[in-house]
Amino acid sequence: MNIRINGENVVLSQGTINLQELVTGKGLVPERVVMEVNLEIIPREKWATVYVREHDQIEIISFVGGG
Amino acid sequence: MEVEDILKIGDVEINNRLFVGTGKYSGNRMMQDVLVAADADVTTVALRRVDSSAPVESILDYIPPKCRVMVNTSGARNADEAIRIARLAKASGAGNWIKVEVVADSKYLLPDNLETLKATETLVKEGFVVFPYMSPDLSVARRLADCGAAAVMPLGSPIGSNRGLRTKELVEILIHEIKAPIIVDAGLGKPSDACICMEMGCAAVLVNTAIAVSGNPVEIARAFRMAVQAGRRAYLSGLPEESIRASASSPLTGFLRDDHKSA
Amino acid sequence: MDFYDTFCKNKDIDFINLFGALSDRDVERAMTRENMGLMDFLTLLSPAAGKHLEPLAQKAHETTLRHFGKTIQLYTPLYVSDHCDNQCLYCSFNAKNPIARTKLTLKEVEREAAFIAATGLRHILLLTGESRKESPVAYLRDCVGILKRYFHSIAIEVYPLTEAEYESLVAQGVDGLTIYQETYDEKIYDRIHQSGPKKDFRFRLAAPERGAGCRMRQVTIGALLGLSDWRKEVFFAGLHAHYLQDRFPDVEIGVSVPRLRPHAGKFKPLSIVSDKDLVQIIIALRLFLPRLGISLSTRENSQLRDNLVPLGITRLSAGSSTGVGERIATGGQYDAFRQFEIADHRSIAEMIVSLRDKGYDPILSDWCPI
Numbered sequence A: 001m002n003i004r005i006n007g008e009n010v011v012l013s014q015g016t017i018n019l020q021e022l023v024t025g026k027g028l029v030p031e032r033v034v035m036e037v038n039l040e041i042i043p044r045e046k047w048a049t050v051y052v053r054e055h056d057q058i059e060i061i062s063f064v065g066g067g
Numbered sequence B: 001m002e003v004e005d006i007l008k009i010g011d012v013e014i015n016n017r018l019f020v021g022t023g024k025y026s027g028n029r030m031m032q033d034v035l036v037a038a039d040a041d042v043t044t045v046a047l048r049r050v051d052s053s054a055p056v057e058s059i060l061d062y063i064p065p066k067c068r069v070m071v072n073t074s075g076a077r078n079a080d081e082a083i084r085i086a087r088l089a090k091a092s093g094a095g096n097w098i099k100v101e102v103v104a105d106s107k108y109l110l111p112d113n114l115e116t117l118k119a120t121e122t123l124v125k126e127g128f129v130v131f132p133y134m135s136p137d138l139s140v141a142r143r144l145a146d147c148g149a150a151a152v153m154p155l156g157s158p159i160g161s162n163r164g165l166r167t168k169e170l171v172e173i174l175i176h177e178i179k180a181p182i183i184v185d186a187g188l189g190k191p192s193d194a195c196i197c198m199e200m201g202c203a204a205v206l207v208n209t210a211i212a213v214s215g216n217p218v219e220i221a222r223a224f225r226m227a228v229q230a231g232r233r234a235y236l237s238g239l240p241e242e243s244i245r246a247s248a249s250s251p252l253t254g255f256l257r258d259d260h261k262s263a
Numbered sequence C: 001m002d003f004y005d006t007f008c009k010n011k012d013i014d015f016i017n018l019f020g021a022l023s024d025r026d027v028e029r030a031m032t033r034e035n036m037g038l039m040d041f042l043t044l045l046s047p048a049a050g051k052h053l054e055p056l057a058q059k060a061h062e063t064t065l066r067h068f069g070k071t072i073q074l075y076t077p078l079y080v081s082d083h084c085d086n087q088c089l090y091c092s093f094n095a096k097n098p099i100a101r102t103k104l105t106l107k108e109v110e111r112e113a114a115f116i117a118a119t120g121l122r123h124i125l126l127l128t129g130e131s132r133k134e135s136p137v138a139y140l141r142d143c144v145g146i147l148k149r150y151f152h153s154i155a156i157e158v159y160p161l162t163e164a165e166y167e168s169l170v171a172q173g174v175d176g177l178t179i180y181q182e183t184y185d186e187k188i189y190d191r192i193h194q195s196g197p198k199k200d201f202r203f204r205l206a207a208p209e210r211g212a213g214c215r216m217r218q219v220t221i222g223a224l225l226g227l228s229d230w231r232k233e234v235f236f237a238g239l240h241a242h243y244l245q246d247r248f249p250d251v252e253i254g255v256s257v258p259r260l261r262p263h264a265g266k267f268k269p270l271s272i273v274s275d276k277d278l279v280q281i282i283i284a285l286r287l288f289l290p291r292l293g294i295s296l297s298t299r300e301n302s303q304l305r306d307n308l309v310p311l312g313i314t315r316l317s318a319g320s321s322t323g324v325g326e327r328i329a330t331g332g333q334y335d336a337f338r339q340f341e342i343a344d345h346r347s348i349a350e351m352i353v354s355l356r357d358k359g360y361d362p363i364l365s366d367w368c369p370i
Helices: A019-025 A044-049 B028-038 B079-091 B113-125 B138-146 B168-177 B191-200 B217-237 C003-010 C015-020 C024-032 C038-045 C048-068 C106-117 C137-147 C163-172 C186-192 C201-205 C207-212 C230-247 C275-288 C302-312 C348-357
Strands: A002-005 A008-011 A033-037 A040-042 A057-065 B007-009 B012-014 B018-021 B042-049 B068-072 B097-100 B129-134 B183-185 B204-207 C071-081 C123-128 C153-157 C176-178 C193-195 C218-222 C252-256 C293-296 C315-317 C361-363
Touching: A019 A033, A019 A044, A019 A057, A033 B079, A040 A044, A040 B079, B018 B028, B018 B217, B028 B217, B042 B079, B068 B079, B079 B097, B079 B113, B097 B113, B113 B129, B113 B138, B129 B138, B138 B168, B168 B191, B191 B204, B191 B217, B204 B217, C003 C201, C003 C230, C015 C038, C015 C230, C024 C038, C024 C048, C038 C048, C038 C230, C038 C275, C048 C275, C048 C302, C071 C106, C071 C137, C071 C153, C071 C348, C106 C137, C123 C137, C137 C153, C137 C163, C153 C218, C163 C207, C176 C207, C186 C193, C186 C201, C201 C207, C207 C218, C207 C230, C218 C230, C218 C293, C230 C252, C230 C275, C275 C293, C275 C302, C293 C302, C302 C348, C348 C361
Parallel strands: A002 A057, B018 B042, B018 B204, B042 B068, B068 B097, B097 B129, B183 B204, C071 C123, C071 C315, C071 C361, C123 C153, C153 C176, C176 C218, C218 C252, C252 C293, C293 C315
Antiparallel strands: A002 A008, A033 A040, A033 A057, A057 B042, B007 B012
16 A cells, blocks of 8 residues: 655555554654644544555654744 | 732733743753743744654653643744644644744745734634734734734744844834733843843743753753843833933923913 | 723722822833833823923923924814704803804805815815704715815814714715814713713714724814813823724824813803913823824914924914804904804914924825825
């Protein structure tokens, strides 16, 4: 499955994967990131039920220092 | 004796009028030490794409619990991008305090006031508590306050320049004319700069670079804290008057001593 | 929400105690303040400030020069009707005064307009007595239709109108509104306005902001000095002007400082405003609101007017006549029935010369619509 994560092309080997699995698979703490799929913000509660689809554009955002 | 002097934003009460940004620190530990030393009640963070190669610890875990987080929209080049970042921030659970920062100028990093106004209008309607960062312009400040901005944040000088309050004349006008709190953001390089802002009647100041890039961030944070307190106290106590210029030679009221029919 | 809310928040100020507590030092402190607040304004109106008039006058003069230069805007009133539905104890137009009433025909309005315009003056203040029946908005519109052929700026001083009515007059060419509250003391207001629509204090009080909201370029307010304690009256007029400046930054707000003059009725001023008081009033207004327009009418004599100009005056009326149709009917002689007596009889031409002699630039046409 070909998707884009944070602007980069990614090929996923898994057949089906939900957002929760995607985040934890990257070693991220779910409470500390936000996810946007095709410009739509997906609330954290729904991550386990939203599955990644072919050509999805996913943004995983977290906090950094800023003024 | 401490004077009861609280800045209220909505229902939130803020004791410390020094807001501290979290950018440009050598590490999260140092940033945390600074927030503690400054005794900050309000701090700012930004949002970025997760860097897969970087450590997974989050900056939020280093922010003291008493410190309210304001998410800035830095990186936004127009109103739509700022709005998108604000919505992401809210979804993250970071609260609804947003510093709208729209910069489309990579040379001086000066804000785009028109896009800032557009973003502020939309975000206020969506229930955000909006702190627009702007170039000090009275008309725009009026519109920002009219559409419900929680405060107006004029720049003292370009971001990161440490040049101090170069916009003094304009900021003074904003303080005088705008009912919303005026918070000077950007460019303050020294504690004395922050003190001047507070003496003039600013509601707060936001400092980041001057602390983060100092040789001793913790010490300078304490100094900024004291400077803000000093300036605020001076403002509240009413500054002593400057001496009156000597009277001009030709009196303007001499005619009152003449005999006057209509007196 | 209108000015009445702001007014109510301040109307119970204990002026006596407040003034009593002010010292010379307080006056000196207020004097040096760059941006004055309400407390500073009160301080400048206090008896204590009366002892510092010369240094205050110097500062007021400097402030005026800085904001306006040595310019004085000239205007002249044009009374088109003296019919009035109100009974105001202090005014000759009082509905109960047994006088013959006049209302100019449009032809007469045009003759007066041409007569005035021949002096070079391009600012006119259109006045009527307050009668909706005799001088309805339609009549005012017709008058404005004529006046705009002769003048660049047309202000009105008529009964308070609704927003829609102000809008219709602005559309017709009106760009200025003058309306005095007369007194900000509600009790006195009620007592001296014995009958007529003018009894409605709040409708009148909100008239300036209704006009300002309709893109008037200039709104002038004021209290008729002598109806109540002048310190309070000027405080509320200043508060009102401040409120208008804040809400309508695009409108030039002005305050007029008319003193009660002798007139056809037998009304005696309830409070005396001396020349010295008038000086303090102008200074306090100028220092509190540096950008404020301050008008002085021909109620005051020429000598006093000349002396008051440097303190903060920005607008003077000239060549005035306060009787309807007086200019033409009497060929410039003054013997008609008038709203109030004129003390400065200088013609517009004389006024121009007098101002130029003092180094001032008389402005006959400030702004010409494009």
